[in-house]
Amino acid sequence: MKEQTLALHHGYHKDEYKTMAVPVYQTTAYDFETAERAANLFALKELGPIYTRLNNPTTEVLENRIAALEKGAAAIATSSGQAAIFYAVANLAEAGDNILVAKKIYGGATTLLTHTIKRFGIEARLFESDDASDLEFQIDEKTKAIFFESLSNPHISIADVDTIVEIAQRHGVITICDNTVATPIIFNPIEHGVDVVVHSASKYINGQGTAIGGLIVESEELNEKLKGNEKYPQFNEPDESYHGLVYADLPFPIFTLRVRLSLIRDIGAAPAPFNSWLHIQGLETLAIRIKEHSANALKIARFLESHPKVKKVNYPGLESDTNHEKAKKYFKDTMASGLVSFEVESLEFAKHILDNTKLFSVVVNIGDSKSIITHPASTTHQQLSAEELEKTGVTPGLVRLSVGLEAADDLIEDLEQAMES
Numbered sequence: 001m002k003e004q005t006l007a008l009h010h011g012y013h014k015d016e017y018k019t020m021a022v023p024v025y026q027t028t029a030y031d032f033e034t035a036e037r038a039a040n041l042f043a044l045k046e047l048g049p050i051y052t053r054l055n056n057p058t059t060e061v062l063e064n065r066i067a068a069l070e071k072g073a074a075a076i077a078t079s080s081g082q083a084a085i086f087y088a089v090a091n092l093a094e095a096g097d098n099i100l101v102a103k104k105i106y107g108g109a110t111t112l113l114t115h116t117i118k119r120f121g122i123e124a125r126l127f128e129s130d131d132a133s134d135l136e137f138q139i140d141e142k143t144k145a146i147f148f149e150s151l152s153n154p155h156i157s158i159a160d161v162d163t164i165v166e167i168a169q170r171h172g173v174i175t176i177c178d179n180t181v182a183t184p185i186i187f188n189p190i191e192h193g194v195d196v197v198v199h200s201a202s203k204y205i206n207g208q209g210t211a212i213g214g215l216i217v218e219s220e221e222l223n224e225k226l227k228g229n230e231k232y233p234q235f236n237e238p239d240e241s242y243h244g245l246v247y248a249d250l251p252f253p254i255f256t257l258r259v260r261l262s263l264i265r266d267i268g269a270a271p272a273p274f275n276s277w278l279h280i281q282g283l284e285t286l287a288i289r290i291k292e293h294s295a296n297a298l299k300i301a302r303f304l305e306s307h308p309k310v311k312k313v314n315y316p317g318l319e320s321d322t323n324h325e326k327a328k329k330y331f332k333d334t335m336a337s338g339l340v341s342f343e344v345e346s347l348e349f350a351k352h353i354l355d356n357t358k359l360f361s362v363v364v365n366i367g368d369s370k371s372i373i374t375h376p377a378s379t380t381h382q383q384l385s386a387e388e389l390e391k392t393g394v395t396p397g398l399v400r401l402s403v404g405l406e407a408a409d410d411l412i413e414d415l416e417q418a419m420e421s
């Protein structure tokens with residue numbers, strides 16, 4: 001089935017009332033009815049809801065739909081995109097291990113993966129995801145994961161996914177791709193051999209800026225890669241915290257199962273059922289929204305490219321963009337989603353533009369139907385040092401737009417007047 005159909009119907013089995021809308025199962029717990037059934041559920045002899053920190057029927061519809069859209073075997077939802085990234089990495093790497101992290105990623109992911117995770121004894125080594133030229137020589141026997149964004153926020157650069165995957169496979173390292181900005185409508189990392197896909201559902205999936213959420217999807221092939229693999233003993237040796245359970249012995253997709261039974265069980269960043277429901281509403285229109293976001297963004301990028309006060313425009317849909325060839329190679333119909341960034345001469349002029357737009361709101365978010373303008377150097381990337389900023393490509397005069405679904409002409413007029421001064 002095509003994406004649009006899956007997004008509307010997949011994974012929902014109507015209950016006795018046959019409700020058309022997926023119900024919000026706003027409950028903490030579930031009646032097991034008998035002691036035996038309770039024991040079976042805990043022993044995984046039978047699968048079913050236990051407690052909403054572990055699973056919930058509304059959240060399960062969201063999980064099933066995103067797994068189908070990403071062409072994966074299974075998915076798990078988390079309370080935020082940050083939690084999804086943390087769990088995906090923590091499921092693979094432990095103290096003493098290292099991970100390879102793309103330089104061009106979301107600011108929150110950079111602080112999480114280079115600073116916070118260091119305090120857990122995991123070292124991050126940075127690489128250039130544009131061409132992966134500095135990836136291979138940094139891999140050693142303690143490298144447990146390679147993390148990158150397919151279409152990076154806020155640099156709007158496209159990863160050389162095939163090269164990254166080829167190197168990772170040669171060294172038996174698991175790849176994690178953050179597909180938040182591209183969305184499964186434009187790009188499917190799993191079809192290119194990626195093992196794990198993560199999302200901030202707060203962005204395009206939700207689409208209206210109404211709830212925070214995260215998702216982790218695993219590929220069909222991942223089970224075979226993890227089973228019997230000495231690099232990942234946590235899937236092959238008895239888990240003492242789960243009465244000696246060996247994940248590799250189970251007939252289920254074991255990557256997300258271990259996130260559920262170990263990480264979410266213990267650390268607990270589980271989604272609220274109502275937030276899952278909001279993300280389900282968003283998914284229903286994702287395919288048509290992404291087409292519009294992409295078309296609007298291209299019109300605005302062309303306008304900016306012709307503006308005398310703009311030094312450089314980053315949008316992979318533009319023929320002049322350094323990422324255009326990759327957009328043609330990887331992205332469906334060369335759609336490039338709604339992020340456009342551009343460079344003006346100074347930090348002061350960048351701020352002037354932010355202060356004078358009327359339709360674009362100054363908000364640190366992306367993927368909303370309403371257009372957004374941000375100045376990464378003074379907000380999302382403010383916590384980074386000058387050297388780190390340089391590494392992630394965020395210059396003082398960089399302005400980022402998340403182009404929404406308003407009429408493109410109105411948005412262009414707004415930018416035009418804000419740049420007059």
Ligand SMILES: *Cc1c(COP(=O)(O)O)cnc(C)c1O
Nearest residue numbers: 080081082106153180200202213
């Ligand atoms: C926003 C974002 C995140 C973090 O997600 P939250 O839902 O805000 O926790 C991770 N990756 C990317 C690419 C993002 O844009």
